[in-house]
Amino acid sequence: MMNAIHNPRSTLHAVTPYGVSTSDVESLTSYFCRVAHSHSMTAQKLAEWVLKHFEQSVCEKYYWYQRNFSSMSVESEQWAAWLGELTGVGSLDQLTLAPLRNLVGTPGLAPRADRWCPCCIEEDRYEGRDTYYRLAWDVAPVTACLRHKVQLVSTCPHCNKENVRNRAAIVVPGYCTSCGGFLGDAEAEPATPEELWVVRQVGQTLQQRPQVAEDGLTSLLGVVIERMAANNMATFAKQYGFSKSGVWHWMNKGGLPSLKAWLTIALHGGIGLDKLFAGDVESWVVPREKPQFEMPLSESPRAGIRSRELDWDEIRTSLMKMLELPVPISINEACERVGVGRKHLYLRVNAEARAIADRYSRYRSEVRLQKEVRLREQIGEILDARLAAGYEGMSARDVWSQLDEQARSVESVFRHISVVMAERQK
Ligand SMILES: [Zn+2]
Ligand SMILES: [Zn+2]
Known part of the structure; x- marks a missing residue:
């Protein structure tokens, strides 16, 4: 109407996401559930409302949690942007894996079942904050919690069911969607050193956006092969257990290494995944005794890597x-x-x-x-x-x-x- 007063506040509550810029960053799935909860809405209703708000078609048969809020997909990024527009909270894509989209291939990234660290959930409750789900738990190669040094779990300790974390219309993070039991009650096994190394690597990459732009990947991989196998693709593939055609695909057809492949590179290259994704490889020396790896490079391997980074x-x-x-x-x-x-x-x-x-x-x-x-x-x-x-x-x-x-x-x-x-x- 004519006399409508302009309202500068956000349309949805400006709920603050947990753990931004830390390895404990909240997942967008979890954030979405908490925003819905703060409006006394079901997650399902909120998803439909948001879709209608942005004039998207709403499919009645589609459950909200089938939408991959926290993944690497364009859809996740879109939801992050929509929620950012409605809540006024920026950088919500950091609650998804979308920032890694130009660097990491999809295969092997999504876990088979929803997981959580019972100790983290217990700690949330003990410290009186909302219980929330960590983005790292939605990354398949992550199988443990670095903070509590235990393995993640995927079954409810009360009803023994799987996928009871957030696959329902109504979700209260921390509680089983099937029986309502507290998910922090689950027993967890101690994690192995290898598992903890992986969590640390992935955790570090979730703390900051990768700096390598889309068109900088080939040049980064070029540096990797140069340093780790004296620029020989065949040797590189053989030495680290990759398929030759797979490596060729990365270099020539825009193929993306899986997260597992990146972890292999990080492990054998003796370099942090965060450093690789930051394109911070200039001073990287592979810790091996072979002389060719220790030869200084004549040209800057960084050239071109940041070319498409927006200012x-x-x-x-x-x-x-x-x-x-x-x-x-x-x-x-x-x-x-x-x-x-x-x-x-x-x-x-x-x-x-x-x-x-x-x-x-x-x-x-x-x-x-x-x-x-x-x-x-x-x-x-x-x-x-x-x-x-x-x-x-x-x-x-x-x-x-x-x-x-x-x-x-x-x-x-x-x-x-x-x-x-x-x-x-x-
Ligand atoms: Zn934990
Ligand atoms: Zn249960």
């Missing part, structure tokens, strides 16, 4: 400047000007994106209001002229036929005509 500070500055433009622009227009999609603006520069969208929507309502005022004035003038000419009645249709183009374009123009005519008859 977010610069984008932020551009957006701030757009907020000063005399005529506000829409978020889509802003996206075009900085050459970044709407999704990424809401993920990376949330506050600025929302400010632009807010300013534009305020501007739009002002313009609408001005047009309506002008329309009503025109209707009044037409009626006055008619009256002055000595006529009495006039149909709404007649009034409309005398309006100019712009006045006719106002929404619900006939409603405005009848309101003005009714006011005149008082």
Whole structure:
């Protein structure tokens, strides 16, 4: 309505995600359940509401948890952006594996069943915070908790069922969706040193966004093969148990190594996965005795790696400047000007994106209001002229036929005509 007051607050509660920029970062699945809970909604209802809000089709047969909130998919990234837009919380894609999408292949990434560390859940409850599910638990090669040095579990200690963590319409993180029992009651086995090494590696990569851009992967893998096998693809494959065609595919066809393959490289290369994904390989020396690995490189292996990295500070500055433009622009227009999609603006520069969208929507309502005022004035003038000419009645249709183009374009123009005519008859 005309008198609607612009509301700058977020549409959904600005729930703070747990553990951002740490290896204990919350998964988007868990975050989504907590946002739903804070609105006393089921996760299923919230998913349908969000889809409708963004004019997406809602399939009744599709359960919310079939949507892969925390995975590496484009869909996960989209949900992170939508939730960012609605909650005003930025960088929610860091609650998904989406930032790894250009580096890690999908095979072997999704666990067979939902897992959790019972000690973490118990600790959440003990410390009085919401129980939440860690993103690392949704990464298949991770089979243990580094903090508690135990193996993850996947069966409810009370009803012995699997997949009872979040696969239901109503989810309260920490409690079995089948029997309601506390999932922190499960017994956990001690973890092996190998398992803990893997968790540490994966945990470190979840702390920060990878720096290697899409087109920097081949050059990074080139450095890997150069350092680990003297630039010989066949030797590299044989030595570390990869298939030759697989390695060829990485180098020539844009194939992505699986997380397991990356872990193998990290283990044998004696380099952290986080360093590899940061493209921080300039000073990397493979800890082996073979002399060819110790030879200094003649050219910088970093060349090209960061070429497509976007300069977010610069984008932020551009957006701030757009907020000063005399005529506000829409978020889509802003996206075009900085050459970044709407999704990424809401993920990376949330506050600025929302400010632009807010300013534009305020501007739009002002313009609408001005047009309506002008329309009503025109209707009044037409009626006055008619009256002055000595006529009495006039149909709404007649009034409309005398309006100019712009006045006719106002929404619900006939409603405005009848309101003005009714006011005149008082
Ligand atoms: Zn734990
Ligand atoms: Zn149960």
